[in-house]
Amino acid sequence: MALTLPAHPDPLDEELAATGLLHDLAHAFGGPFHYVLPERFDANLAAFRTALDEAAVEGRVYFAKKANKAAAFVERAARAGAGVDVASHGELREALAHGVRGEDLVVTGPAKSTRLLGAAALHGALIAVDAPDELDRVLALDTPRPVRVLLRRFPPAQPKSRFGMDDRQLEDALARCAQAGERVRMEGFSFHLSGYAVQPRTDLAADLVALCLRARVLGLQADRISIGGGFAVDYAPADAWQTFLDTQGPDDYHARKSFAASDFYPYHSPVAGADALRAVLAARPHGTGAPLAQRLREAGVMLLLEPGRALLDGAGSSVFTVQGVKDRADYGIVTVDGTSLSLSEQWFASEYLPDPTLHSTAPQPAAGPYRACVGGASCLDSDLLSWRKIAFPRRPRSGDLLVYPNTAGYQMDSNESPFHDLPLPAKVVLHREGGRLRWRFDHRPAC
Structure with a gap:
């Protein structure tokens, strides 16, 4: 029996198949490409803002730029007045170039370069300070305005984390910020927390609210906290995901490769996206007392969040052209015109699991499932976009398209x-105009 994991249906898929647009684009580019859907980004951003409004919590959504390099998403964030989370000088430059104001940037990442710190300070960006020596470099900056900072707390529930400062380091950092006077504006605290569980994020957020109250005693502003990202995306239905986990094994993969369930992203999440934010705000920190939303309101603390993947849910897909098909004894090997470097999950000892769809230039009758893994165009044995033997409705042919959703x-x-x-896959922006789908290149400024 073929192992499948169908993604949630998307009505755009059928429309694109009917128009033939994807085949036209594949012909024009002569290689793989990605298409992005900025309107879906807009809808996801609006959903997060609605969740904040429903909880009567003052908040700010920053798009975590590392999740996708497309300029279109940064442009939409700028147009909507949202913030952008950057972690390098290049990301900061790109955000500014596409209309994001400096004061709408938050700069994260570990051990930021002095060049990045200096540029962020000059543009009035908010800097999440990760370590005492980073604070040394912030305090040494010669800038015409106070440097805006958050102090990042080490997450006690994740002792292997490499991010943040422990309690002793935070106490020292607070004292130094207070002594710095007008050179620094200490606006609050942040954390970097791995995983998608709701309660740990609520617990640590409440701890940061308490830290804000303590910091104010020292005369510091301390009126906001950042809880980062970690809002899951729900890719597939619950029953399909559970069946997949219960039945998958080495026989389902090329070369009998094996994966533990813990190797996979949770492709079904019962609480995802903006609903996950609602759950964080409604939960009681450490299982007791008032919900987090009430504590934020009572303390006058603004909530900052930095979703990346969750703002991009449904906002694009990747298209590869079939170059050839090799038959093995009981399955096939489909080779496409790109590599697994363009489907990043495969390079984290894992697998991108939502089923790709097969598009033909002309309708073809289904001939029963044809199981095949999907290999890339490189000469590496490990270059597989899908180790899993995908159940295609028929044997793919050269010139067909595989669309990973x-x-x-x-x-x-x-x-x-x-x-x-091999050229990097092109990015194209799809949008509706005059009742039809149109496309354009995603534009990025030259370096």
Whole structure:
């Protein structure tokens, strides 16, 4: 029996198949490409803002730019007055170039370069200070305005984390910020927490609210906290995901590769996106007392969040052209014109599991499931976009398209590389105009 994991249905898929637009684009580019859907980004952003409004919590949503390099998403964030989370000088430059104001940036990441710190300070960005020596460099900056900072707390529930300062380091950092006077504006605290569980995020957020109250005694502003991202995306129905986990094994993968369930992203999440934010706000920190939303309101603390993947849910897919098909004894090997570097999950000892769809230039009758893994165009044995033997409705043919759904969140470009001198897949923006779908290149300024 073929192992499948169908993604949630998307009505755009059928429309694109009917128009033939994807085949036209594949012909024009002569290689794989990604398409992005900025209107879906807009809807996801609006959903997060609605969740904050429903809880009567003052908040700010920052798009975590690392999740996708497309300029279109940063432009939409700027147009909507949202913030952008950047972690490098290049990301900061790109955000500014696409209309994001400096004061709408938050700068995260570990051990930021002095160049990045200086540029962020000059533009009035908010800097999440990760370590005492980073605070040393912030305090040494010569800037015409106070440097805006958050102090990042080490997460006690994740003792292996490499991010943040422990209690002793935070106490020292607070004292130094108070002594710095007008050179620094200490606006609050942040944390970096792995995983998607609701309660740990609520617990740590409440701890930061308490830290804000303590910091105010020292005369510091301390009126906001950042809880980062960690809002899951629900890719597939619950029953399909559970069946997949219960039945998958080495026989379902090329070369009998094995995966533990813990290796996979949770492709079904009962509480995802803006609903996950609602759950965080409604939960009682450490299981007792008032919900987090009430504590934020009573303390006058603004909530900052930095979703990436969750703002990109449904906002794009990746398209590859079939170059050839090789038959093995009981399954096939489909080779496409790109590499697994353009589907990033495969390079984290895991697998991107939502089923790709097969598109033909002409309708073809289904001939029963044809199981095949999907290999890339490189000469590496490990270059597989899908180790799993996908159940295609028929044997794919050269010239067919494989569309991997919902790849805008991290999958498209985290690890892309022009290996073999293959071009990086183009990014195109799809939008509706005059009742029809139109496309344009995603524009990025030259470096």
